[in-house]
Amino acid sequence: MLDIKPRDVQVALIAAADTTILRSRTWDRLKFEVEYSLQRGTTANSYLIKADKTALIDPPGESFTETFLHQMQESLELQQLDYVILGHVNPNRMVTIKALLELAPQVTFVCSKPGAIALQSALREYQNLLKIWLPRAEDTLYLGNSHQLQFISVPTPRWPDGLCTYDPATRILFTDKLFGCHVCADEVFDDNWKALDEDRRFYYDCLHASQSRQVEVALDKLAAFSAKMYAPGHGSIVRYSLSRLTHDYRTWSQQQKEQDLTVALIYASAYGNTATLAQAIAKGITKAGVGVETINCEFTDPAEIEAAVQKCDGFIIGSPTLGGHMPTQVQTALGTVLSTAAKTKLAGVFGSYGWSGEAVDEIESKLQDAGYRLGFDTIRVKFKPDDLTLQQCKESGTDFAQSLKKSKKFRTPSQPVSNSQIDRTAQAVGQVVGSVCVLAAKRGEVSSAMLASWVTQASFNPPGLTVAIAKDRAVESLTHTGDKFVLNILKEGMNVRRHFLKPFAPGEDRFAGLDTQDAENGCPIINDALAYLECTVKSRMDCGDHWLVYAVVDNGKVIQSTGMTAVHHRKSGSHY
Numbered sequence: 024m025l026d027i028k029p030r031d032v033q034v035a036l037i038a039a040a041d042t043t044i045l046r047s048r049t050w051d052r053l054k055f056e057v058e059y060s061l062q063r064g065t066t067a068n069s070y071l072i073k074a075d076k077t078a079l080i081d082p083p084g085e086s087f088t089e090t091f092l093h094q095m096q097e098s099l100e101l102q103q104l105d106y107v108i109l110g111h112v113n114p115n116r117m118v119t120i121k122a123l124l125e126l127a128p129q130v131t132f133v134c135s136k137p138g139a140i141a142l143q144s145a146l147r148e149y150q151n152l153l154k155i156w157l158p159r160a161e162d163t164l165y166l167g168n169s170h171q172l173q174f175i176s177v178p179t180p181r182w183p184d185g186l187c188t189y190d191p192a193t194r195i196l197f198t199d200k201l202f203g204c205h206v207c208a209d210e211v212f213d214d215n216w217k218a219l220d221e222d223r224r225f226y227y228d229c230l231h232a233s234q235s236r237q238v239e240v241a242l243d244k245l246a247a248f249s250a251k252m253y254a255p256g257h258g259s260i261v262r263y264s265l266s267r268l269t270h271d272y273r274t275w276s277q278q279q280k281e282q283d284l285t286v287a288l289i290y291a292s293a294y295g296n297t298a299t300l301a302q303a304i305a306k307g308i309t310k311a312g313v314g315v316e317t318i319n320c321e322f323t324d325p326a327e328i329e330a331a332v333q334k335c336d337g338f339i340i341g342s343p344t345l346g347g348h349m350p351t352q353v354q355t356a357l358g359t360v361l362s363t364a365a366k367t368k369l370a371g372v373f374g375s376y377g378w379s380g381e382a383v384d385e386i387e388s389k390l391q392d393a394g395y396r397l398g399f400d401t402i403r404v405k406f407k408p409d410d411l412t413l414q415q416c417k418e419s420g421t422d423f424a425q426s427l428k429k430s431k432k433f434r435t436p437s438q439p440v441s442n443s444q445i446d447r448t449a450q451a452v453g454q455v456v457g458s459v460c461v462l463a464a465k466r467g468e469v470s471s472a473m474l475a476s477w478v479t480q481a482s483f484n485p486p487g488l489t490v491a492i493a494k495d496r497a498v499e500s501l502t503h504t505g506d507k508f509v510l511n512i513l514k515e516g517m518n519v520r521r522h523f524l525k526p527f528a529p530g531e532d533r534f535a536g537l538d539t540q541d542a543e544n545g546c547p548i549i550n551d552a553l554a555y556l557e558c559t560v561k562s563r564m565d566c567g568d569h570w571l572v573y574a575v576v577d578n579g580k581v582i583q584s585t586g587m588t589a590v591h592h593r594k595s596g597s598h599y
């Protein structure tokens with residue numbers, strides 16, 4: 024059993040004597056959402072500004088209600104709390120908000136207009152108490168002592184009610200879902216920001232790559248403020264790497280815009296479950312080098328949906344089932360799709376349901392009746408997904424992207440040299456050989472494997488090796504820094520290679536039918552292999568269409584004393 028520290032709320036002053044962070048910390052995985060899958064824990068950051076008036080920014084979700092309110096009461100008489108500012112309103116936060124209202128009925132909530140609608144509908148029983156203030160662009164909120172708060176609306180498909188807050192007194196920009204990462208640690212600030220690179224990129228890829236157009240608009244708006252710190256909703260405060268991270272967000276968003284193929288991912292989600300599936304599917308698509316335009320049809324007008332559907336190369340529709348049907352907005356969007364999208368466009372369907380799931384069936388049959396081809400088997404998930412379902416969603420997204428690339432005969436941009444020169448160069452690169460291995464990885468319940476021959480020893484001390492892993496491989500998501508894997512080195516003439524050459528369905532067990540045993544690190548050893556190495560990932564380097572993973576060998580064994588290592592000889596360096 025791993026010794027995991029208990030959840031707590033860490034409190035620290037972050038500016039002058041009146042701005043405090045309350046970090047609701049969890050050291051283990053908080054939720055089954057794709058952005059938490061690296062399992063480094065997280066912090067739900069709330070902020071308290073105490074001047075003549077007092078404001079709390081972003082109370083945490085229900086996993087922390089009790090500990091958080093207890094901690095708040097240590098810092099403040101709750102009857103003195105004047106404002107609760109909400110960067111976004113979600114169902115998960117409502118338990119804490121209701122408990123706060125019981126203790127501090129005098130508070131005024133500050134949020135965006137879509138946030139207010141969500142708040143009013145979730146707090147019907149507090150209708151008589153509820154005070155909400157909706158700041159317009161030019162409005163400020165004066166708390167005293169130079170804290171003249173400004174508000175910036177930053178709507179995105181996932182958080183249509185997004186609101187950032189700027190405090191000129193401290194030059195802190197409270198950025199909620201922007202510039203965060205899911206890592207739990209004692210450090211409040213990003214002193215060691217280099218070590219956060221991988222997690223920040225992962226967080227962006229999971230949450231923002233599929234809404235990069237709106238993120239760019241948000242970045243433009245935020246650039247008008249001369250912030251010296253970003254105070255995000257998760258992870259450490261961005262103090263030392265502010266310009267670097269802003270630049271990274273610009274670059275990553277630009278990269279999304281430059282993709283040759285795009286998928287319109289159209290969905291609605293009343294309670295967040297379908298949105299969670301959408302996020303995992305989007306991650307699977309973007310990691311395969313295809314862009315995603317996410318459309319939350321509850322907040323998008325039909326003309327915009329029509330334009331996106333016309334422009335896209337494929338579309339995917341997601342819906343919950345409510346009262347035996349899809350929500351009206353999905354119905355309208357489906358009508359737009361059916362009347363707009365060329366029949367040659369690849370389609371996909373997914374959704375969360377409770378017991379009957381009519382919405383997903385209806386969307387699927389309407390698309391099929393209209394003659395659309397589906398890029399993956401329709402995904403139906405009862406209530407919340409688990410980790411295996413999320414993996415299946417990611418792999419379905421990747422399959423969808425790969426089908427699109429194939430059907431569009433997608434080519435990498437031509438190089439400024441003649442075809443014969445390319446052929447000669449590719450032939451030469453093809454003379455590089457590597458051992459044929461099966462890389463088998465497991466994290467929690469999720470395992471995967473792939474055939475790997477771009478493998479080489481990289482260091483004596485510590486004993487280390489590198490493996491190049493294509494970005495669209497399923498196993499890629501299990502080979503982040505800190506992950507464990509087993510490298511099974513195959514023997515010449517054995518059939519294991521053939522087993523791994525066949526295509527696998529999303530989420531399919533890669534080891535079914537093979538003779539395996541668990542290594543000490545929990546990953547599968549293939550008993551027919553010549554030898555195996557148990558490894559821990561130390562770092563990974565972005566190399567165009569591959570990740571180059573450097574791992575340290577923790578231990579290993581030769582299983583068969585006779586036989587030769589299988590070697591992969593190729594005619595060309597332009598494919599495996």
Ligand SMILES: Cc1cc2nc3c(=O)[nH]c(=O)nc-3n(C[C@H](O)[C@H](O)[C@H](O)COP(=O)(O)O)c2cc1C
Nearest residue numbers: 292293294295296297343346347376377378379380
């Ligand atoms: C008011 C209401 C009505 C529902 N009606 C149905 C239904 O008719 N059939 C069904 O399979 N699930 C039904 N459900 C369950 C939802 O489909 C399920 O909670 C799903 O996870 C919601 O997805 P979402 O979080 O994306 O909104 C209903 C849920 C609620 C709250």
